[in-house]
Amino acid sequence: MVETVAPAASLADKIEWLIHHSWPDDLPPAGTNIEIARAISGRTGEDMSSTTVWKLRTGRQDNPQFKTLTALATFFGVPIGYFGFAEEASSIDEDLTFKVLLRKLRSGEIKPEVLRALVDLSPKSRWLMDELILAAAAADRRAED
Template sequence: MPETDGGAAALAEKIETLFRVVRRPDRTPYSNEEVARACREATGESFSATYLWQLRTGRRDNPTKRHLEALAGFFQVPPAYFFDGEEAAAVGRELEVLGALRDAGVQRVALRAVGLSPEGLDTVSELIDVIARREAARRGGPGQDEQNTRA
């Protein structure tokens, strides 16, 4: 079954990540019932919303290969996501990007950057780094921004 890199907790985290990042077209999350129904239809086997909840929370950690394949199919990730640590890491990085791209502001920036030269992309990246540092300093507390502008 799934790779034993943390057992139930690792499997639950992987499934929870899929629910958090992969959304309906209207950006609302899928329910356990919707996913379980799709997995039942894909496998022809028993797959209840309660069972899925147990997998998501780590209360169950020994799904069949067919159940994991059905979950992978529903969320459009390779089945190896559940079995292979390297594949899980690669898919995890892709899911982070997907999650970020759900933000309309990030989408606008990304779409405007299409076609820029490598040098132009480097400049945009540097500007983003500067802005991120400034915003982090502001969140650090009152007065910190004043100190940064005086320095």
Template sequence: MPDPGPGASTLADRIDRLFQVVRRPNREPYSNDEVARACREATGESFSATYLWQLRTGRRDNPTKRHLEALATFFRVPPAYFFDDPQSARIDEELVLLGALRDAGVRDLALRAVALSADGLGTISDMIEAIARREADAERAG
């Protein structure tokens, strides 16, 4: 499924976005089975992996309030993420940042950059941008 990106507009997009961005510490995605199980345990209600898959793909689009609250709790987002477009977009941006910071290399680089001056941060930013362009060019060529 394509990445809906920040500001995903449908409920299915928003739920799927959580699976894409919020991952285990080892960067592996959560499965529908384990999220459904956690939601079942949290609500005491029926919540199957198939039902979750249907929500993620838009085949079902009217979950109960308790189901959405359970998903919000599991992924550590406010329930408003599923309804409020401006808040959803802001939370999506924060999730991307948090996801990146879970990567030990990114976190180490960010922590080391805290002590740099504005000029030093600008230089590092320019270097990262140049490397990203070079890698993107290489990927397109390769």
């Protein structure tokens, strides 16, 4: 199951989510802030420094220039509203989660037969699997901290 970001999440949380879940497939995996800034600048033509990336990722800058948000939206392929209004961000977050799920299905990270089996479970068994997956995701997040 793909972890989602609450619409009211901080800008830093949203950017981290995009880096970890929506990094372009045709680029090497996200690395340092320098590499991330270079990738964004290279793809969008908008000059972005590693310091800006660091400030955005750590929450030290929570009101960036419009051109910075535009570059981020362009790079990650999200509407600029993802970074703003809660109602619009909620809908966008659902779309992003679906896109990440499709990407993982296509790459083989998630087996299609597992999803089919999940759909075929009884409601009680499906609820149990939901709880197990959410508990595993929470444990992974705690392990990362």
